[in-house]
Amino acid sequence: MITIHHLDNSRSQRILWMLEELGVPYDIALYQRDKRSMLAPESLKKVHPLGKSPVLVDGALTLAESGAIIEYLQETYDLAGKYKPTEHIARQQYRYWLHYSEGSLMPLLVMKLIFGRLGQSPMPWLIRPIGRAIGKGVQKNYLDKQIANHLHYLETHLTTQHWFAGSQFSAADIQMSFPIEAIESRGGLEAYPHLQAWLSAVQVRPAYQQALKKGGPYQLAR
Template identity: 35%
Template sequence: MLIVHHLGNSQSERVVWLLEELALPYRLVRYERDPATRLAPSAYKALHAFGTAPVLDDGDLRLTESGAIVEYVIHTHGAGRFSLRPGAPNYADFLFWWHFANGSMMPAAMTNGLVARLGGGDDPLARSLSARLDLAYDMVEARLKNVPYFAGEELTGADILMLFPLTTMRRFSPRDISGYPAIQAYLQRVGARPAYQRAMAKAEPNLAPMLS
């Protein structure tokens, strides 16, 4: 059976959501963050060298990195569901948003959160770095004005990866999304999915999903 090592308030919620969408059996092992540092506890850091979430066990295999885990599960256990093949008309959109999630939006959100913590203020570099997150949100808003999901008409792995920086990541890098109506509508669409509701109830039983 698949085992998901889930760190509270982390990207590992993506894996839980995917497994619920695929209706795959799994065991969830939940770890609380260190109350002082708000980082992973020593037990979680001991799971693998880099010490970050998520971590997935599949028999003797231990896999990390949310993008890698999502791709592995989709193709190894999910019969390719939530993926697109080359030649599909929206294949390039699917690839772009899949990689934009961790390649551009997450780094921008993390940098923005660090700049705020360090009191970047009027420093030109700090302003430039924070502007990247503004641009990312503008790009997401423009995309979701035209399609219900990132790859087009149907939920895909691109949504599994893109949702986290729009929701839980805002606990670390606060963002007012009241000026983004398409993003708000998208979050409500995802929030209405039974699999997402089940996933968040299991992954974060004491926290309401950040869907507004």
């Protein structure tokens, strides 16, 4: 039996969704974020040295990283090949988006989150105004422009096809869901109708809805 070590409001929600799409039974070990730091609890380090989620345990295998887990699940349990394209160009797109999600887009979103919190506790109150000014400056002059560039890129891509890796839904769409949901939750998709349509299409999938029921509260869902 597969066990997913699942942190609330995190990337691990899409692993539950992948398993629901595949119809593979699994158990959930649920962890709650620290309410002050919003970090994962120390107990996750007993499962994986980095103490991050998701972590998949399948027999003797313990595997971290969302992209690696999704690839493993597709290769091991998608016997009909439903979630990986067969056509050459679509398959290369599939590989690209699996890596792009965490390699290119998520670092910008994490940086925006960090710089958005500059000037808040636990920073000493005397220097909080300086922290806020630095955070706003980095966001305005660098991060917001970079994220807008990526959103234009994604929107343009989806004008030519309904899904990220061609004409059919694939595991690449599951991998791309978390950063796009994170952007949408902050009102960042208003100018991008194709991204909005894509997000609506993935969130109404029965497997997505079932994963929400099993995974608990997930603030990024509409």
